[in-house]
Amino acid sequence: MAIVPDTSDWTWVLERPCPDCGFRASEVAFDDLPRLIRENAAAWSAVLARADVAVRPNDHTWSPLEYAAHVRDVCRLFDERLRLVLTEENPMLANWDQDATAIAKRYELQVPETVGRELAAAAASVSTSFAVVPADARQRTARRSDGPSFTAATLGAYFLHDIVHHRHDVGAN
Numbered sequence: 790m791a792i793v794p795d796t797s798d799w800t801w802v803l804e805r806p807c808p809d810c811g812f813r814a815s816e817v818a819f820d821d822l823p824r825l826i827r828e829n830a831a832a833w834s835a836v837l838a839r840a841d842v843a844v845r846p847n848d849h850t851w852s853p854l855e856y857a858a859h860v861r862d863v864c865r866l867f868d869e870r871l872r873l874v875l876t877e878e879n880p881m882l883a884n885w886d887q888d889a890t891a892i893a894k895r896y897e898l899q900v901p902e903t904v905g906r907e908l909a910a911a912a913a914s915v916s917t918s919f920a921v922v923p924a925d926a927r928q929r930t931a932r933r934s935d936g937p938s939f940t941a942a943t944l945g946a947y948f949l950h951d952i953v954h955h956r957h958d959v960g961a962n
Contacts, residue, residue, distance in 0.1 A: 798935070798937070799947070799950070799951070800937045800947065802814055802946075802947065802950045803943050803947060807950060809954065809957065810950075810953055810954045810956075810957035810958075811957075812949070812950045812953050812954060814943075814946040814947070814949075814950060817945070817946045817949060819919075819922075819927055822919040822920075822945045822946075822949060823917065823919050824916075825949055825953075826864075826912050826915060826916040826919065826949065826952070827912060827913070827916050829912065829949075829952045829953060829956055830860075830864075830908055830909050830912030830913070830916075831909075832961045833857050833860065833905060833908050833909075833956070833961070834905055834909075835961065836853045836856075836956075836959050836961045837853070837854065837857055837901040837902070837904060837905045838901070839853060841853075842854045842857075842901050843897060843901070850958075851891070851896070851958075852897060853959040854896065854897065854899060854901055854904065855891060855896040855897055856955045856959050857901070857904050857905070857908055858891070858894065858896040858899050858904050858908075859887060859890075859891060859896065859955065860908055860951075860952050860955050860956075861904060861908035861911050861912075862887075862890060862894075862911075863887075863948065863951050864908065864911035864912045864914070864915045864952070865911045865915075866885055867915055867944070867948040868911070868914050868915040868918050870882055870931065870944060870948075871915070871918050871919065871922070871944060871945075874929050874930070874931045874939070874941050874944060875922065875929060877931075879930045879931060879932060880931050880932075881931075881932055881933075882931050882933050882934070882939075883934075884933075884934055884935075912952075915948075922941055926941060927940065927942045928940045928941070928942065929941050931944065
């Protein structure tokens with residue numbers, strides 16, 4: 790059964806705490822991003838080892854496997870977005886339809902072990918990318934086609950919320 794697409798604009802998490810997962814962007818130090826990304830990725834191995842990893846809890850929520858595949862792709866996406874922020878002047882970040890990607894890539898049919906390896910590799914790559922951002926480049930900007938603007942620093946906090954929130958979604962706090 791198809792999941793109802795999430796069309797929410799989650800950029801508000803940069804201004805106030807997330808009532809669901811408790812994430813507070815204002816408390817994230819940029820230098821902590823690489824460690825926090827790696828710690829988040831490590832938590833997914835236990836999730837992917839669950840016997841019911843591919844079972845949706847209800848008809849409107851992804852399974853833990855689908856969330857893990859999404860987190861893998863979010864890591865890849867934000868690695869690319871950070872690269873654009875650092876190499877182009879105020880780039881326009883391409884739209885990404887997470888729900889269309891989930892359907893096209895058949896998240897629900899992916900192999901948990903493969904997703905785990907790919908998620909770990911993608912998280913390692915993006916954590917390294919954030920680790921090497923020079924202090925004087927953290928205020929470089931990018932914008933999304935629907936209006937929000939980001940700096941490298943706020944992009945990092947926004948990205949971190951996404952993966953923290955999804956870990957919360959699958960009960961892996």
